[in-house]
Amino acid sequence: MNAHLQPTGSAYFIQQESARQERHTLSVLVSNEPGVLARVIGLFSGRGYNIESLTVSETEHEAHLSRITIVTTGTPSVLEQIKAQLDRIVPVHRVVDLTVRASQLGQERPIEREVALVKVAGTGEGRAETLRLADAFHAKVVDATVAHFIFEITGKSSKIDQFVAVMKPLGLIEVCRTGIAAMNRGPQGM
Amino acid sequence: MTDTDNRMTGAEIVLKALKDNGVEHVFGYPGGAVLPIYDEIFQQDDIQHILVRHEQGAGHASEGYARSTGKVGVMLVTSGPGATNAVTPLQDALMDSIPLVCLTGQVPTTLIGSDAFQECDTVGITRPCTKHNWLVKDVNELAATIHEAFRIAQTGRPGPVVVDIPKDIQFATGTYTPKADHVAQKSYKPKVEGDLNAVRAAVELMASARRPILYTGGGVINSGPEATKLLRELVELTDFPITSTLMGLGAYPASGKNWLGMLGMHGSYEANMAMHDCDVMVCIGARFDDRITGRLNAFSPNSRKIHIDIDPSSINKNVRVDIPIVGDVGRVLEDMVRLWRALPKKPDAAQTEGWHQQIDRWRARNSFAYKNSSDVIMPQYAIQRLYEASKGRETFVTTEVGQHQMWAAQFFGFEAPNRWLTSGGLGTMGYGLPAAIGVQVAHPEALVIDIAGDASIQMCIQEMSCAIQYGLPVKIFILNNQYMGMVRQWQQLLHGNRLSNSYTEAMPDFVKLAEAYGAVGMYCDKPAELDDKIAEMIAVNRPVIFDCRVANLANCFPMIPSGKAHNEMLLPDEATDEAVANAIDAKGRQLV
Numbered sequence: 001m002n003a004h005l006q007p008t009g010s011a012y013f014i015q016q017e018s019a020r021q022e023r024h025t026l027s028v029l030v031s032n033e034p035g036v037l038a039r040v041i042g043l044f045s046g047r048g049y050n051i052e053s054l055t056v057s058e059t060e061h062e063a064h065l066s067r068i069t070i071v072t073t074g075t076p077s078v079l080e081q082i083k084a085q086l087d088r089i090v091p092v093h094r095v096v097d098l099t100v101r102a103s104q105l106g107q108e109r110p111i112e113r114e115v116a117l118v119k120v121a122g123t124g125e126g127r128a129e130t131l132r133l134a135d136a137f138h139a140k141v142v143d144a145t146v147a148h149f150i151f152e153i154t155g156k157s158s159k160i161d162q163f164v165a166v167m168k169p170l171g172l173i174e175v176c177r178t179g180i181a182a183m184n185r186g187p188q189g190m
Numbered sequence: 191m192t193d194t195d196n197r198m199t200g201a202e203i204v205l206k207a208l209k210d211n212g213v214e215h216v217f218g219y220p221g222g223a224v225l226p227i228y229d230e231i232f233q234q235d236d237i238q239h240i241l242v243r244h245e246q247g248a249g250h251a252s253e254g255y256a257r258s259t260g261k262v263g264v265m266l267v268t269s270g271p272g273a274t275n276a277v278t279p280l281q282d283a284l285m286d287s288i289p290l291v292c293l294t295g296q297v298p299t300t301l302i303g304s305d306a307f308q309e310c311d312t313v314g315i316t317r318p319c320t321k322h323n324w325l326v327k328d329v330n331e332l333a334a335t336i337h338e339a340f341r342i343a344q345t346g347r348p349g350p351v352v353v354d355i356p357k358d359i360q361f362a363t364g365t366y367t368p369k370a371d372h373v374a375q376k377s378y379k380p381k382v383e384g385d386l387n388a389v390r391a392a393v394e395l396m397a398s399a400r401r402p403i404l405y406t407g408g409g410v411i412n413s414g415p416e417a418t419k420l421l422r423e424l425v426e427l428t429d430f431p432i433t434s435t436l437m438g439l440g441a442y443p444a445s446g447k448n449w450l451g452m453l454g455m456h457g458s459y460e461a462n463m464a465m466h467d468c469d470v471m472v473c474i475g476a477r478f479d480d481r482i483t484g485r486l487n488a489f490s491p492n493s494r495k496i497h498i499d500i501d502p503s504s505i506n507k508n509v510r511v512d513i514p515i516v517g518d519v520g521r522v523l524e525d526m527v528r529l530w531r532a533l534p535k536k537p538d539a540a541q542t543e544g545w546h547q548q549i550d551r552w553r554a555r556n557s558f559a560y561k562n563s564s565d566v567i568m569p570q571y572a573i574q575r576l577y578e579a580s581k582g583r584e585t586f587v588t589t590e591v592g593q594h595q596m597w598a599a600q601f602f603g604f605e606a607p608n609r610w611l612t613s614g615g616l617g618t619m620g621y622g623l624p625a626a627i628g629v630q631v632a633h634p635e636a637l638v639i640d641i642a643g644d645a646s647i648q649m650c651i652q653e654m655s656c657a658i659q660y661g662l663p664v665k666i667f668i669l670n671n672q673y674m675g676m677v678r679q680w681q682q683l684l685h686g687n688r689l690s691n692s693y694t695e696a697m698p699d700f701v702k703l704a705e706a707y708g709a710v711g712m713y714c715d716k717p718a719e720l721d722d723k724i725a726e727m728i729a730v731n732r733p734v735i736f737d738c739r740v741a742n743l744a745n746c747f748p749m750i751p752s753g754k755a756h757n758e759m760l761l762p763d764e765a766t767d768e769a770v771a772n773a774i775d776a777k778g779r780q781l782v
Contacts, residue, residue, distance in 0.1 A: 031377055034311060034325070046318050079507060084503035090322040090342060093377040 010127050013046055019075040023052070025182045026083065026097040026109055027190050028068040031091040039089050046129075049074060049082050051158075055179035060068060064095070069182050096190045098182050112182040116160045121148040121169035130170045137163045148173070200329045200360040201226035205292065207336035209236055209416075210369045213264050214254060215631055216240070217248040221268025222308060223295025226360035240631055240660060243652035246271050247624035249279020249336035250650065253288045254628025257611050260414060262344050263628065269295045270308030274315060278618060281319040283350040285615025286437060287412055289343040290350035291336075292320075296359035299327055311353045313327055321349030322378075327356070329364030334372040343581040347381025347501040348412055352620070382502060384517030386525060392472070392496040392513045393529040397537050399470035401493075401545040403432045404731055405453065405482075408437030408614070409475015409499060410517045411607045418607045421474065422446075422526055427530050431549055433461035435476050436599055444603030450549070451558075454482040456596040459759055460549055460558035462748075465490050466756035467548070473497045475519040478508040479615070488755030498522045501519045557748045557761055558600050567717050569594065569669045569740040573601035573641065575669060579724045583698050585609065586629045586635040590622040590646025591720045593675035593746045598641040620649030623666060630662040637665070638719060645694060647735075655708040657668040657733040665727055666735045672697060679745045683770055684752075684779050704735035715739035745770070753778030 030036045037056055038172055044051050053071040058064075072082060079097065086095045118139070120130055123146065130166050134141070137159065143150035144173035148171075157180060164175055183190065198206070204227050210478065215232050217240045220228045231239050242248040245267045252263030263283075267276050273294045283290045296304040313325045322342050332355065339351045396402060404425065410417050418441045425432050425448050433450040442449060451458030453465055460515050462484075465471065467576050471493045476482070478497075483489040486508065495511040497504075498519055505514040515522050530536075560570045571593075587602055588611040589595040595612055604610045611629065613621040622640040630638045640647075647668055669675075677692040701711030710732050714723040720738075727734050747762040751773040760773050 031375070035317065039317060042318055076280070077510070081503065081507060084505070084507075086501050088501070090375065090378045 001139075020075065021073050021075060022079065022099075023071065023073045024079050024097055025112060025180065026070045026072065026086070027096045027098055027182065028070065028086055028092060029094040029190065030066050030089075031093065032064045032066040033091055036066070036089075036091045037068070037105060040070075040086065043085055043089065044072075044082075047085065049078065053179040055181055069180055087173060093136070094190065098184055098190075101184050107183060107185050110182045110184045112156060113154060113178045114157050114160055114178055114180050115152065115154050116164070116175060116177040117142070118151045118164060118167055118172040118175050120147060120151070120167050120171050121173050123147055126170050128165070133163075133170070133188050135165050139163060197363055198366055199226070200332050200355065200362050200364060200399060201331070202231040203332045203364065203366050204336065204355065204360070205230045205234060205237065206366055206546070207333045207369075207457045208264065208739050210591075211340040212261070213237055213339065216264045216266050217242055217251040217255070217628065218266030219243075219248055219268065219272060221272050221295060223269035223297060223357050224266060224272075224293075224360070226357065227266065227293070227295070228357075230322070231760040233750070238626070239266070241656065242624065242627075243655050244650065245275035245306040246278050246620065247627070247650050247653040247656065249276050249290070249292070249304040250282070250618070250621050250624035250658075251628035251631070251653075252290050253283050253286075253621075254290075254588060254611050254625030255632050256290060256628075257411075258608050258629040259632045260608065262291055262340055264291050266293045267295070268308065269297055269312065270310045273312040274309055276352075276771060277315060277319055278616075280316055280350045280352065282613055282616040282621065283620045284319055284321065285407060286379070286613065287348050288350065288520065291339050291343050292316075292350060292352045294352060294354045295360070296325065296354045296356040299356045300358065312352065313638055314615045316352045319350070320352050321353035323354065325354045325356075326359055329359050332359060332364065333367040335637070337367070337369050337372040338375060342378060343376060346378075346382075346429055346696045348430065351395070376386065381502075381516055382500065382518040384498065384515040384522035384525060385758055388513055388515045389522060389525045390529055392515060393526060394686045395494060395496065396428065396430075397474060397512065397533055398536075399430075400541055401464075401467060401469040402428070402472070402542065403450075403464050403470070404430050404432040404472045404474060405434070405465065405476055406432060406438045406474045407435040407476025410441040411440055411475075412474065415524055415607065415777075417441075417475075417518075420520060420523035421525050424523060424530070427527065429539070430472070431464055431546070432451045433457070433465065433478070435482055435614070436612060438476060439610045440604035440607045445562040445605060452481075452599050456600065456746055458600075459555045459748055459761060460552035462750065462756040462759055464549055468493045471495045471613050473499075473511070474523070475499060477504045480508070483508060484750045484758075485753055485755045490756070529558055539570075555761065557759070559762055560744070562717075563718055567715065567738060567740045568600055569597050569671065569744050571717065572667075572669060572720065572738050572740055573597050575720050576639065576641070576724055577602045579721065579728060580637055580639065583728075584633065586611065586626070586636055586638045588612065588622040588625040588629065588638070590640070590642045590649070591617045591619045592677075593647055593671075593679065593744075594641055594643040594646075594669040596676075596746045597669070601706035602641070622666070623647065623650050623651045624656075627660075627662055627665070628662040630657075630664050633658070634662075638663075639665045639667055642666055642668045644672060644673060644697060644700075645669055645674040650769065651693040654704070654709060654733065654735070658708045662733065663731050664733050665735070667727070668700060668735065668737055669735050669740050670697075670700070671740050671744065673742060675744075676746065678743075682745070684774055695751060700735050700737035704733075707733075709733040709735060713739070749773075751778060752781040
């Protein structure tokens with residue numbers, strides 16, 4: 001998306017933003033009501049912000065709360081705007097920039113994990129190699145026949161990228177990833 | 191209230207909820223999906239329904255009603271095309287922060303998603319053009335949703351909301367939730383009180399200023415009459431010069447001695463130069479819009495900036511500020527005035543004397559000057575005469591969008607808030623006439639003038655019928671130059687004067703048009719006759735269309751050409767053909 005053209009929202013601003021693009025992870029606590037995800041996504045597309053990853057699920061059933069985790073990129077001022085714009089959405093309760101929070105807490109980055117299901121087909125010799133590599137990545141076999149495996153793998157996105165890459169020559173059929181779930185280290189909540 | 195008193199149909203709930211929220215007028219247009227609500231309207235007298243001729247008119251009329259009264263405007267439209275026609279005024283209200291509740295009919299819940307007749311995804315379509323919206327699928331939640339709609343529309347930064355009500359919900363019987371009992375959504379709690387430490391820092395910075403300026407906007411007016419009073423008090427105390435955006439005109443009186451005139455693209459030279467050269471800028475309820483700032487990296491380069499806004503997302507959006515204060519303008523100004531009064535040592539007049547002298551020199555450039563003519567009515571002259579004639583009355587002015595709008599802002603002096611209604615953010619041609627209708631409904635005795643252009647007025651001209659039906663004596667004063675004047679001006683400036691599609695070949699005879707609707711039509715093309723005709727227009731207690739023929743090719747100056755800074759204004763006496771042709775470079779041409 002054209003985030004670099006959008007930092008000010010001004011028709012007059014045509015210079016490229018020279019500030020550095022940063023990658024941040026945001027946690028958004030929302031009321032679990034119809035359309036709330038559409039409001040969040042519509043905000044990103046409507047204002048030209050990037051979404052690298054987005055996950056959402058109900059986290060507190062009694063309180064009707066869902067937690068959305070968004071990974072986005074932008075200059076510091078765009079990231080500040082994204083947070084403010086998200087906060088403006090009526091059913092949004094809280095927005096926390098986990099990346100900023102991590103640095104406030106003296107940590108390098110928030111904990112970010114992803115789950116992937118990876119289907120690999122193959123017969124004969126390659127199967128042993130497939131299993132050996134899967135074991136090295138701590139991927140779990142969740143389904144198998146003589147012709148295929150499905151692995152469940154959890155970890156940082158980079159680890160999953162790597163696992164998918166090594167499975168490619170071994171008969172990779174399909175991959176399904178959840179996107180990133182994230183929280184900050186330490187005893188405090190968001 | 192007993193339990194049985196609380197049981198009623200959805201349509202009854204709608205009317206009761208509107209009454210409980212103090213609604214007296216609803217602007218709307220019936221259709222299949224809202225018939226049960228219209229049936230209830232028929233059977234009561236507390237709420238008057240104003241029948242418009244197009245749903246866009248209902249929206250702008252509600253906006254006019256809201257902005258002139260400070261109350262929430264209410265519109266009622268049917269599903270499908272009714273809802274989609276409401277989109278333009280909803281976005282208009284969103285950009286200008288006007289509180290609006292729009293009730294839309296929807297096909298029955300069982301038919302939603304089936305591509306039923308007059309079905310559209312109303313909440314989907316209106317999601318980005320409202321502050322919030324709801325589809326009500328349970329009649330028992332209808333009352334609470336409407337109460338919440340009014341709360342959200344008018345608190346925090348005001349804006350439009352949509353409540354989409356399927357037809358079967360209107361027929362269904364449910365329980366009415368009284369306003370006092372409804373549980374407000376916890377996630378929405380606008381912050382109105384400014385951080386006192388920030389206000390203190392702001393007052394200290396203001397006290398140290400040698401070249402201060404107050405830059406105010408529509409937020410002052412939205413905050414209510416108290417904010418206007420406090421703003422005037424602050425100007426009185428500090429003696430700071432003050433300018434305002436298009437939306438904020440009237441908060442400080444145009445006759446006030448510290449008034450610099452409007453700033454921005456067509457603002458005054460003194461306002462823009464003062465913005466550029468100031469050392470302390472106090473932005474109060476304005477949002478650094480691109481019409482205001484000009485080229486951002488040249489915007490007021492040497493000032494420290496204070497920004498008061500109720501919307502945290504307005505802070506640092508376009509311009510980085512030094513002291514942000516999130517809160518309601520009125521509350522913050524109250525603290526500001528109090529803290530200024532309590533300053534142990536107030537700055538003496540000498541501190542800003544040089545600045546006031548500099549401003550006087552800029553003022554002497556007389557940047558709104560134009561060359562008058564005795565043969566042809568100059569548009570600026572027409573506005574001046576209209577302004578003179580309306581003095582001493584309770585006058586409200588609405589406008590359409592274009593050159594006439596800018597001339598009205600430049601030449602009509604506003605002494606009070608809520609008297610000036612214009613489509614600032616969205617720039618909606620067709621706004622003025624329905625908005626004037628909304629104003630006149632709320633203020634039956636007032637003089638309500640729609641200053642219009644010949645192109646804009648034709649965008650919602652059908653509302654003449656509405657004005658006639660309800661006996662609303664709105665005055666439509668058309669500055670008729672037979673062009674889409676602002677488009678033509680830009681084509682002259684940007685596109686080698688190739689006037690592509692900006693001339694109206696087949697102009698209606700506005701006098702006959704007025705008469706066809708049952709209104710009064712007037713015509714004037716001679717400067718000498720203008721005053722008498724204007725007086726006649728004002729005296730008529732019926733709707734009037736005044737076809738004021740003005741100089742066809744007049745340009746609106748001064749102007750900050752696209753991509754230029756405040757101190758690079760094009761002034762009328764410098765706007766030679768050559769200067770106009772070269773005013774905007776290739777880069778600026780890409781801008782709007």
